[in-house]
Amino acid sequence: MSLTYALAQSIITDALAAGQQHGFKPLTVVVLDAGGHVIAAARQDGASNNRFEIAQGKAYGALALGMGSRAIMERAEQQAYFIAAATATLGGRLIPVPGGVLIRDSDGIIQGAVGISGDSSDNDETAASTAIEASGLTAQVD
Amino acid sequence: MSLTYALAQSIITDALAAGQQHGFKPLTVVVLDAGGHVIAAARQDGASNNRFEIAQGKAYGALALGMGSRAIMERAEQQAYFIAAATATLGGRLIPVPGGVLIRDSDGIIQGAVGISGDSSDNDETAASTAIEASGLTAQVD
Amino acid sequence: MSLTYALAQSIITDALAAGQQHGFKPLTVVVLDAGGHVIAAARQDGASNNRFEIAQGKAYGALALGMGSRAIMERAEQQAYFIAAATATLGGRLIPVPGGVLIRDSDGIIQGAVGISGDSSDNDETAASTAIEASGLTAQVD
Amino acid sequence: MSLTYALAQSIITDALAAGQQHGFKPLTVVVLDAGGHVIAAARQDGASNNRFEIAQGKAYGALALGMGSRAIMERAEQQAYFIAAATATLGGRLIPVPGGVLIRDSDGIIQGAVGISGDSSDNDETAASTAIEASGLTAQVD
Numbered sequence A, B, C, D: 001m002s003l004t005y006a007l008a009q010s011i012i013t014d015a016l017a018a019g020q021q022h023g024f025k026p027l028t029v030v031v032l033d034a035g036g037h038v039i040a041a042a043r044q045d046g047a048s049n050n051r052f053e054i055a056q057g058k059a060y061g062a063l064a065l066g067m068g069s070r071a072i073m074e075r076a077e078q079q080a081y082f083i084a085a086a087t088a089t090l091g092g093r094l095i096p097v098p099g100g101v102l103i104r105d106s107d108g109i110i111q112g113a114v115g116i117s118g119d120s121s122d123n124d125e126t127a128a129s130t131a132i133e134a135s136g137l138t139a140q141v142d
Helices: A005-022 A051-065 A069-078 A080-089 A121-134 B005-022 B051-065 B069-078 B080-089 B121-134 C005-022 C051-065 C069-078 C080-089 C121-134 D005-022 D051-065 D069-078 D080-089 D121-134
Strands: A028-033 A038-043 A100-104 A110-117 A138-140 B028-033 B038-043 B100-104 B110-117 B138-140 C028-033 C038-043 C100-104 C110-117 C138-140 D028-033 D038-043 D100-104 D110-117 D138-140
Touching: A005 A028, A005 A038, A005 A110, A005 A121, A005 B038, A028 A051, A028 A121, A038 A051, A038 B005, A051 A069, A051 A080, A051 A100, A051 A110, A051 C080, A069 A080, A069 A100, A069 A121, A069 C080, A080 C080, A100 A121, A110 A121, A121 A138, B005 B028, B005 B038, B005 B110, B005 B121, B028 B051, B028 B121, B038 B051, B051 B069, B051 B080, B051 B100, B051 B110, B069 B080, B069 B100, B069 B121, B080 D051, B080 D069, B080 D080, B100 B121, B110 B121, B121 B138, C005 C028, C005 C038, C005 C110, C005 C121, C005 D038, C028 C051, C028 C121, C038 C051, C038 D005, C051 C069, C051 C080, C051 C100, C051 C110, C069 C080, C069 C100, C100 C121, C110 C121, C121 C138, D005 D028, D005 D038, D005 D110, D005 D121, D028 D051, D028 D121, D038 D051, D051 D069, D051 D080, D051 D100, D051 D110, D069 D080, D069 D100, D069 D121, D100 D121, D110 D121, D121 D138
Parallel strands: none
Antiparallel strands: A028 A038, A028 A110, A038 B038, A100 A110, A100 A138, B028 B038, B028 B110, B100 B110, B100 B138, C028 C038, C028 C110, C038 D038, C100 C110, C100 C138, D028 D038, D028 D110, D100 D110, D100 D138
């Protein structure tokens, strides 16, 4: 199962529904393909200007380093200078807090990533994981 | 009428429908708010890696200079060095070919812009204008 | 009430007057619209070379994340690596200390932001808030 | 006579008055000191998002190369690749069309530059030169 535009759009719909169900603040959701390129994005009314870039950075960084952005945060807690340098190396496209979740198919192959920003990082991650799993794919948060 | 996420998503749906109706190649559609920030984006299956950035640059440049990207192309035909410099000034977020269309409301106020990339520039522009007008807003291509 | 150039210029005048009244060091004041674009700026005699960029970064970051730069500082105190990464993501346009203040109108809509740099961060913020409130708008510092 | 903030603000006022007198479109005016750093800026209502950056680039480039932006345009007409490379070297802060005017004092010393964008490049330059001369300084357009 590859990550089509239809599936990416379905993930966005599910993520926004999860946010509404939990009473989260307005969310911004970005879905990237395995190469880190945008497939679909949505910024809800009331989300601040650059939430797209923050959400994108969570997802892009996850794909860049092959781990969910929660694991990248843990590395930042240990070696902030490494993550700072990696962020610079990637032109800023790495945001080291939860909410960037890898998408794996039933064979374990990475198909892309979802990045969400808007509420607490933990809640952003919950919305992302819920939406990925609702689509029959596997979410990797760390 | 302000450019909500719901309206941006509706513009994307209409643009993709226009593309399908005319038999266009896979399209990538980006909708920006008046400040040039992403509200919604969609890249259809088969579109190449960086079509998001191309579509975004058409729309961002239109907002940056206050004219549709067709007018920016005309300026590039006359003074290529000016548009090259402006592109550098804007960090690359200016693509001077048709397909970046300003969105005005009934009072003439700019509410945002749509950028489309994937088929010929003229066809990209057609899809953008069709979708904007279908939403009851006014499209400005130059 | 939208943030016109006349109103932005009035905010600058009021901010400089507040600085003079309190005996602050030379201030630099930048007023951005809701999309983060410069409306007006003033750097007083004696302010160092790049105070414009510092003041701009306070205001731009506030709009980017939807909170005053005091709240961004608090986040930096907790997770310095997150703010460092967000700064890189925004191309450097985020300065996480007080003095970047959101401007809301009577309906609570964000109309822009003021960034001030030159004296202590707390004093910079005082000048910004005083000027915004003097114009009949609401200042949000965190 | 050095270029104080008060004088920079006076130049802006005079430039906007010249624009109004001639019926120019909304102008954006940026005044830089001799080091290329912002002293004051104004973007009139109706000017598009990134006119500040365009006006800044005209003035910064003039100071960078020691000639008005009209002369830089003439160089671009002859060797577009040189100006393209110089623009990249300066991080985009060079716009090679008229409207970037050097400010010299009575001893011929460069005190700064004015950049204007919004109407035709020739008209932008007229507003800049008129304002500089009105302040008792000398304008150098090429």
